């Protein structure tokens with residue numbers, strides 16, 4: 272039976288072009304600085320995102336963890352959005368690796384209330400009080416259902432950060448989804464942040480790997496921290512080669528967005544499922560049902576995989592290995608379950 276895997280856009284298999292590129296990649300020892308394929312990927316990635324330099328890292332989590340470590344000192348405060356991945360889903364590296372205190376703030380679909388943000392950064396300079404040195408943003412915002420955080424919000428956050436000399440890091444795991452959905456180049460979003468992490472291994476289809484980008488001096492320190500965390504990889508050009516191919520796959524994200532919308536529209540007509548298709552902006556959809564776990568279990572019997580995120584929330588993600596037939600099969604399976 273064909274399996275339609277909507278659990279995440281991380282599940283994509285490498286394309287034929289990627290496999291050929293991987294096989295033919297010219298490699299060297301990247302820890303010693305001589306893997307030409309990695310260097311090429313880092314050059315292309317920095318150019319694409321409009322930053323001075325870039326570093327290839329094994330995962331998005333490591334990219335975010337390195338950024339926090341480089342920008343902060345132990346005991347600093349880091350402002351995070353309350354539903355953000357960096358705060359909720361990265362095994363607590365803020366505390367474990369950087370020893371900083373996260374300050375979660377609420378948001379509207381990933382955009383902070385600027386009044387609250389100002390209040391949070393305008394801390395009394397008093398040695399009782401942890402001082403914020405970093406603000407984090409996430410675009411698209413995963414647990415706000417792939418919401419696109421508007422560019423004006425980036426400008427506003429930059430202004431607040433500058434008023435206190437605070438850094439801004441963007442978890443841009445899916446920044447190209449935001450870019451394709453809004454028509455705004457990814458580098459425009461990146462302009463307003465000091466550093467950005469984006470994933471090659473999600474909608475762009477690479478099997479492994481993310482990019483951390485920022486000023487040259489930041490990336491030099493990041494390389495140091497990556498090694499400390501055991502993320503120095505040797506002949507990793509074999510993987511970077513797939514990453515180079517992935518950078519050429521940005522345009523196809525629009526197909527994922529169209530399919531997510533179609534899926535959401537189809538599901539919104541099924542009694543028992545609560546979803547607003549108007550809120551679906553990119554490739555992630557969240558739907559509410561009475562018992563998410565049992566629905567996900569039944570879906571599996573129809574060859575449809577989804578994730579139960581809470582007792583009543585199911586997340587489904589479209590990606591390059593999901594086609595129109597998979598979308599139709601998923602709608603059909605839900606109809607069966609709820610009939």
Ligand code: TLP
Nearest residue numbers: 279281330331332333356360413442444
């Ligand atoms: N997200 C994964 C899971 O961890 C939830 C997914 O399936 O969506 N930032 C954001 C916004 C992410 O969504 C993810 C992964 C990461 C960072 C971490 O990337 P990896 O998995 O490469 O460490």
